[in-house]
Structures are given as C-alpha cells and as structure tokens.
Amino acid sequence: MHDIKTIREDAAGFDAGLARRGIMPISTELLELDERRRAAVAQLQALQAERNALAKRIGEAKRNKADTSALEEEGSALREQMEALNAEAPRLDSLLRDMLSKIPNLLDPAVPEGKDENGNKVIKHWGSKREFSFPVKQHFELGEALGLMDFAGAAKLAGSRFTVLRGALARLERALGQFMLDVHTTEHGYSETTVPLLVNDAAMFGTGQLPKFAEDLFQTTDGRWLIPTAEVSLTNLAAGEILPAAKLPIRITALTPCFRSEAGSAGRDVRGMLRQHQFNKVELVSITTPEESEAEHDRMTRAAETILERLELPYRRMLLCAGDTGFSAAKTYDLEVWVPGQQTYREISSCSNMRAFQARRMNARYRAGEGKPDFVHTLNGSGVAVGRALIAVLENYQNEDGSITIPGVLHRYMGGQETITAA
Template identity: 65%
Template sequence: MHDLRALRADPAGFDAALKRRGAPAVADGVLLLDTERRAAETELQELQASRKKISKEIGGLRKSGADTSALEERVAHGKARMEELQTRVDELDSQVRGTLESLPNRLDASVPDGADESANVEVHRNGVVREFSFTPREHFELGEALGLMDFETASRLSGARFVVLRGALARMERALGQFMLDLHTTDNGYEETAVPVLVNNEAMYGTDKLPKFADQSFRTEDGRWLIPTAEVPLTASVSGQILPANVLPRRLVALSSCFRSEAGAAGRDTRGMLRQHQFQKVEMVSITTPEESDAEHERMTRCAEMVLKKLGIPYRRLLLCAGDTGFGAAKTFDLEAWLPGQKAWREISSCSTTRDFQARRMNARYRAADGKPAFVHTLNGSGLAVGRTLIAVMENYQNEDGSITVPEVLRPYMGGIEVIR
C-alpha cells in the first residue's frame, strides 16, 4: 500500500516511479478524488458541529417553553445531508484506496530499468560448473529410471503438476528441508516457526497477495486460502501490532507446504517437478526498522546463498530489473542454480525487501526512538525452495550409471546413505 501523503507531496515523482514499472500515471486522478473527499469531510464536520450547537439551543428553548420546530427542521435537514456526505466520503475513500492497493511497490533506485528478465543484472557467481564425461540427464529422467519419482500415479490422484516421491528421493526431500532449517536456526539466527497452511483474507491482503494474485491461489469453500508461501503467515503474524524497537530485527523461518494454481503457466515446465501446484519450501522472513532493512536484505540473501554453498551447487545471484520485480517488492535478488540436465540457470530462491509496503496494509508498526509508532519494514526470501533444490542436487550429483551421489552435508540426514541407486 502506498502513502497518500507521499503522492500529495510529489505527484510527478509518484507517476515517474510507476512509469518504471510500465504502469500508467494515476496521481492526477487520485488527487481529484482526494480533494473531493476532503471537501466532503470538511462539510460533514461543519454540519456535525452545527448540529451539536443547534441541539444545545433546542434544549434551552424547550426549558423556556419556546417553539423549536424551525430548529428541529434544520436538524432533520442537516442529518439527511450528513448521511449523504458520509456515503460519499466512504465511496471516495474506497475509490482512492482501491487505486492505491492496485499499484505495485515503488522500486529502489538501484533496480535497473528493463521490461523483462533479459535486463536482469548478474551480481556474482559461485561454484564450478561440473564437466560431465557423459550427457547429463534431467531430474525426471533420473527419478523415473530409479523408480523413485512417479508422475503417472500423481496424475491419477490429483491431475497435472503433482508428483509422488518414493524411497530415497522422498527421504532426500525431507533431509533437505531439515538441513535448511537447522542451518538457518543454528547458524543464521532465525527462529523456527510452524505455521498454518490455511489463512484468512486479512493475512493474504496484508502480504499483498490479494486482490492481485487471487487467481494464482487456491481457496477453500469456507473462504480461507491455502498459502502460496509461508511468507504469508510469518509476515502477517505481526499484523496490527506495535512492536518494541528492542525486539527488532525479528527473524522467522518455516518449512511448509505451499500451493499455487500456476495460472498463466500453461505450457511452461510441463515435464518434471519444476513448477508444481504443491511443493515444500523453507521461507525466511525479517521484520526490521527502515534504517536496517537494506543491510537485512543483503544478510538474508547471503543466508540463502549459504545453503547452496554447503550443498556444492553452482549458482548465480541476479538483481532483478524493473519489469521482472514482483508486485510487492522494492528490490529483489534471485538466486539461480545451474541445472546440467537442462543446461540452464533456474531460479531456486528469491529474496525481496518490500520496505513498508506490506506494513501499511497490515498496520504493522514499531515504537521508534522518538516514542512515536512508525511502520516496520518487511523482507522475505526462499531459503530454499526444497523441490527445486532436490532437482539441483539430482542433476549436479548424477553419475553415468543413473545413480545419484548424496552431498556430504546431507548424509547425516539420510542415515549415512552415500549413493542413491
């Protein structure tokens, strides 16, 4: 959500920020609605004050037995006008709010211009891309040949974009999630949190998933939503609160099932488990002060990178351009893992700062040094997407005979298994 006062103070700058996103100018239209709303509010307040004064006069006149019918008629007329004004104020307020909540976040100045992912900027790379003496296979070829990745059964059970993992691959998926949680809690200072996977409208709205992404989420018959990521319940856990400054930054991490309808993804990654309706993800969330949010964004991204380093997966960090930055983000770093089977870099983590964009929608604040409440800054990042990490491990650690070597850091979680055959 945007600050209306900021739009009033610099309408041209507000529209210029939207233009970077490819969004149309809205400042003049919003200001017209806002001016009418404030005029109606002023008239309403004047009528309320006048009614109070007249009511007092009526009380005095009644005591003396004087005729108050004319004044009572004025009160009745004023009441009708007040009801009209209140209705109009509510309508205008709803229009202003509706416009503001439909607009993407303002981008950080460091975000490069560009219309799509082709304009993203590579920040750095880590790890050595392995040279194979054989043609590497894709994850689904490996998994199906091992008899441990079953798309046919999943399709019969649930339809497209689901998978059944069996045996050692199911265990490796579990191992990856546990490894990531242990790393983030023990080494990176995040508090492990178990969250509901069903949330209400308020939680989805506060984390900018509604109304924008309603078509990409699953909704139950009782009106609740299956979470697209644990970002929603973790971030919304501070909704409506005023936090003491000394508890910030608050760093939370959760391993959860995530659910996405993948609307608009028809024809993309239809084979394998890169793009699923249901998947596991370890999500990091930070709640912090405006002064610390940029440093927290870098810290969070490095925490995600640490997972890939320990697993020995080659990756690169990208700074997303204006056209590829998500709706609620002010700035995003993506981590892309190298997948030898695809011979391509694929996203495995996305770490974003939303500044106070979500906090305004949630009314999440902290008590600043001057004693006044101020909006917190919220950040979120994948640490990592478990299914995609499983894919990266399978493809990078595959052997010519179709077996998969288990990375050393995972072996304690795998009962000492060194190779999946």
C-alpha cells in the same frame, strides 16, 4: 500499500516511480478522489458543529417557551445531509483504499531498467560447473529410471503438476529441508516456526497476494486460502502489532508445503518438478527497522547462498530489473542454480525487501522509546525451494550408471547413505 500523504507531497515523483514499472500516471485520479473524500469529511464535521449549535438554540427556545418548529425543520434538513455524507465519506475512503491496494511498490533506485527477465543484472557467479564425460539427463529422466519419481501416480491422484516421490528420493527431499532449517536456525539466527497453511483474506491482503493475484491462489469452500508461500503466515504475525524497537530484527523461518495454481503458465515446464501446484519450501522472513532493512536484505540473501554453497551447487545472484520485480517488492535478488540437464540456470530463491509496503497494508509498526510508532520494514526470501534443490542435486550429482551421489552435508540426514541407486 502507498501513503496518500506521500503522494500529495510528490505526485510527479510517484508517477515517475510507477513509470519504471510501465504503469501510466495515476496520481491525478488518486488525488481527485482523495480531495472528494477529505471534502466529504470536512463537510460532515461542519454540519456536526452546525447541528450542535442548533441543538443549543432549540434548547434555549424551549426554555423560553418560544416556537421551535422552524429550528426543528432546519435540524431535520441537517440530519438528512449528514446521513448522506455518513454513507458517502466511507464509500470514497473504500474506493481510494481499493485503488491504492492495486498499485505495486515503488522500486529502489538501484533496480536496473528492463521490461522482463532479460533486463536482470548478474551480480556474481559462484562455483564451477561440473564437466561430464557422458550425456547428462534431466531430473525427471533420472528419477523415473531410479523408480523413485512417479508422475503418472500423482496424476491419477490429483492431475498434472504433482509428483510422487518414493524411497531414497522422498528421504532426500526431507533431508534437504531439515538441513536448510538446521543451518538457518543454528547459524543465521532464524527461529523455526510452525504456521497455518490456511489463512484468511486479511493475511493474503497484508502481504499483497490479494486482491491482484487471486487467480494464482487456491481457495477453500469456507473462504480461506492455501498459502502460496510461508511468507504470508510468517509476515502477518506482525499484523496490527506495535513492536518494541529493542526486539527488532525479528527473524523467523518455516518449512511448509506451498500451493500455487500456476495460472498463466500453460505449456511452461510441463515435464518434471520445476513448476508444481504443491511444493515444499523453507521461507525466511525478517521484520526490522527502516534503517536496517538494506543490510538485512544482503544478510538474508547470503543466508540462502550459504545453502547452495554447502551443497556445492553452482549458482549466480541476479538483481531483478524493473519489469521483473514482484508487486510488493522494492528490490529483489534472485539466486539461480545451474541445472546441467537443461544447460541453464533456474531460479531457486528470491529474496526481497518490501520496505514499508506490506507493513502499511497490515498495520505492522514499531516504537523507539517514547516516540510515535512507525511502520516496520518486512523482508522475505526462499532459503531455499526444496523441490528445486532436489532437482539441482539430481542433475549435478548424477553418475553415468544413473545413480546419484548424495552431497556430503546430507549424509547424516540420510542415515549415512552416500549414493542413491535404482529401487
């Protein structure tokens, strides 16, 4: 969320920043509301001082046995004015906060212009695409032929956009998640964390899912929300805290199921596991100082890239353009893995620097020495999406007979198994 003081200081710069996202100027409306709010607060304070002075005059009049009826009438009128302002000031404050909460983060200057994914910039490629001597298949064709991927069974249980995995494919998915956690915790300094999958409104607001993206979420009958990513639970552990600077950066990770309604995605990726209502993901979250957040962003992205390199999956790093950068992010790198069945790259990780945007929403701060607390910077990234990693392994490691060669780094997680064949 944005600081109204910053908007007061550079309204034109704020509007120019939002224009990069295709948003019309809004600073005038915000500042007019802010002025009304501040005027109401100032008037309330003036009336409070006036009432205090009047109370002293009434006290003196009573001690002198003078008539206080006129003074008391004046006091009654003051009380009525104050009661109205006591309701108006919080109302205006709530309106301003609601407006600010719906405005996306300002973009880093390095973010390229562009309206959609076509404006994203390729930063680098890694790995060589495998040359196949036979027609390649997509993951769902491979999984179903193996008898280990069941979409009909999942639909019977829950409807579309769910998958049942069996046998070696279920174990391969588990192996991928364990492998990712082991690399991030033993080599990249992340602390493994188990977090709630159900969170409250405040947690969803803190990371920017609410109020704007409520339709993309699943809500329970008691008002809690299923997490769309462990970013929500992990980042909100800092909510309301003042952290010692010496403890930063905090790096935490979790492997969780994630739940998304996929609102607005009708007709997109309807076959297979690419776009699911429920999927597993290893999430990386860093909480750091403003001075270190840019370096932390590069570090986090490299941590995710390491997973793909160890699995020997070709990928590319993309710098997202203005029109494709998420609501809370100032700058985002996407990692896109090569999927030969579709002959294209698909997103498998998104690593974002949120700067102080989320921290201000959740009041997450740090203190250096005896100084005044300042907002932390928060970052998050997929390290990586487990289901999409499974898709990439199936398609890149497929054999002509329909079997799947298991990447070498996963053998120990598969009990030494090196190939998956039909059940």
